[in-house]
Each structure stands twice: as C-alpha cells, then as structure tokens.
Amino acid sequence: MNDRLRERKVDFQDLKDQFKRELKVEFPQASEERLQAMAQRLLNEKLLADEKMARFPVQHENFRPNLSLTTQDRRYKEYFHPGTYVWNEPEKREAWSCCLNFGHSSRGCEFRVQNPDAWCYQGFERG
Ligand SMILES: [Zn+2]
Structure with missing residues (x-):
C-alpha cells in the first residue's frame, strides 16, 4: 500500500x-x-x-441515435415584455418599464417557450 x-x-x-x-x-x-x-x-x-x-x-452507449427523439420538436420562443409600456419621465417619452425600449411593438426582452404539441394535449384534456 x-x-x-x-x-x-x-x-x-x-x-x-x-x-x-x-x-x-x-x-x-x-x-x-x-x-x-x-x-x-x-x-x-x-x-x-x-x-x-x-x-x-462517459456512457458511450448514449451516443447511439435514440429513435424516440426523431419526432420533430416544434417548440418556439415567444418574446414579450414583462413590464408595462408607460411614460418615462427621464427620457421624456414612452418606454417599456422592464428594458426602457422605446418601441411599443419592439421584440420582448424576455421569452417563454411555446410548445404547440402541448396545446393539443391540453385541448384533448378539456374535451
Ligand atoms: Zn422589456
């Protein structure tokens, strides 16, 4: 030893x-x-x-293609502003409170992931 x-x-x-x-x-x-x-x-x-x-x-077996993952992933990002579009006094114009972006229709500074396949599932549950 x-x-x-x-x-x-x-x-x-x-x-x-x-x-x-x-x-x-x-x-x-x-x-x-x-x-x-x-x-x-x-x-x-x-x-x-x-x-x-x-x-x-390292599990080398994991590098083999997994057949259950071949269905297309249809998730996408949906951008939004978590804040509100309000008058900003220092800038003397309206802006988003979250990121001070001046454009009301500007792309959001945060995003959530939407999954259309999950929607189907929800509808199915409701029906
Ligand atoms: Zn924002």
Whole structure:
C-alpha cells in the first residue's frame, strides 16, 4: 500500500515536471515560482478531472441515435415584455418599464417557450 502511494506521488511529480517544462516553453519570461504555481494548478485541475471521470464515466452507449427523439420538436420562443409600456419621465417619452425600449411593438426582452404539441394535449384534456 505504501509502495503504491509512493508510486502515485512519483507519477504526479513527473506530471508536474512535464507541465512545468511545457509552461516554460509557453511562458519563457515566467519566474520559477510562477511556473511552479501554474504547474501545481494544472496538476490539481487534472486530478479533479480524473476524479470526475472516475465518478461519472462517459456512457458511450448514449451516443447511439435514440429513435424516440426523431419526432420533430416544434417548440418556439415567444418574446414579450414583462413590464408595462408607460411614460418615462427621464427620457421624456414612452418606454417599456422592464428594458426602457422605446418601441411599443419592439421584440420582448424576455421569452417563454411555446410548445404547440402541448396545446393539443391540453385541448384533448378539456374535451
Ligand atoms: Zn422589456
């Protein structure tokens, strides 16, 4: 167990040295201290990424096309202004209170997603 731990540590040191060599090429002006710090950060990031990969392995099966998703998605965005179109004193003209857009018929600054297929379903329920 101790041997394995030491081996791991040596591996990390090798990796860190490798990072440092690469960083030195990329940042020839950087001080030894800075290279050391950058290499340590890269090593930490790599360890975190490795841990994540171990915990959430990529499921390659998921890349196969899923037949249930081939039906067309007809959802669309509907833009609207959440505020009101009122007289704006500082600007001396009417504007939307939410985004200060002057055009009454301007495209909304927020949107909601409409799903026509969901409407059908609602109508079906009501009937
Ligand atoms: Zn708005």
